[in-house]
Amino acid sequence: MWIYKKALQYPVNITETNPKLAMSIISQYGGPDGETGASLRYLSQRYTMPYKEVAGCLTDIATEELGHMEMVAAIIVQLTRNLTMDQIEAMGFAPYYTDHTLGIYPQAAAGFPFTAASIASKGDPITDLTEDMAAEQKARTTYDNILRLCKDSPDVYDVIKFLRAREVVHFQRFGECLGIVNDHLNSNNYYEFNPAFDNNCN
């Protein structure tokens, strides 16, 4: 189970109104490499992870990603509040407004809704952790792309920089997790068995 803490992991205090920027950042809420997918990916993978340290790491990183979903949503909420109809039309927000008003919806910057097709849960520890390391790098690249778009918005830039740094830490931890998995396998042939499926490999 989870218990909600009524605070963001890193404070978000944005006074600027900038729906155009919000429409790029929303990709990290519901896009292909966003925080929703990250959390769901790790939460789903942990059930077949045979090594307790790695299952712990998946649980804890997935939990942190839930907190990042909330931070990304907070950025979007704050960038789009107090919008006038003129601003909605002039600042490219009309298509989103038509479907969601000012509601927060998990979608990519290009407009397509969140899809579980952008994550994997393969039931093989080597495969899943390799996916997770790639996922953290894809999220890092997306945050780098967003950083180039928000150079003139220091309050947004500061929060995105924090989120980007966490992707780097998670990549490091997943690398160590893959090392732990490898230590349990046959050093002559890592791929001889799937430790989450074949009984005779441990």
Place this chain on the structure above:
Amino acid sequence: MVKSTPAKNLAQAGIMVYDIQLYLDTHPDDIQALDAFAEYKAAYDVAKRDYENTYGPLTASSSSARDYFEWVNGPWPWEGGIV
């Protein structure tokens, strides 16, 4: 994080605890990290008290008033203005 405020102190102590927690997941026998975890957890508890005194309960279970459920009092974290 220049000026010390309840929200900044909470975030700072919180990220230290969480970062060490993730490290301990993959290094569960690192004594130095275990000591640091205990140290920063104590700092987090102090920051949590200060934060709750300013902004109200962080968790529903720490809502203790007998006349109103403080948990639902604003502000919610995404609203901003929490410093």
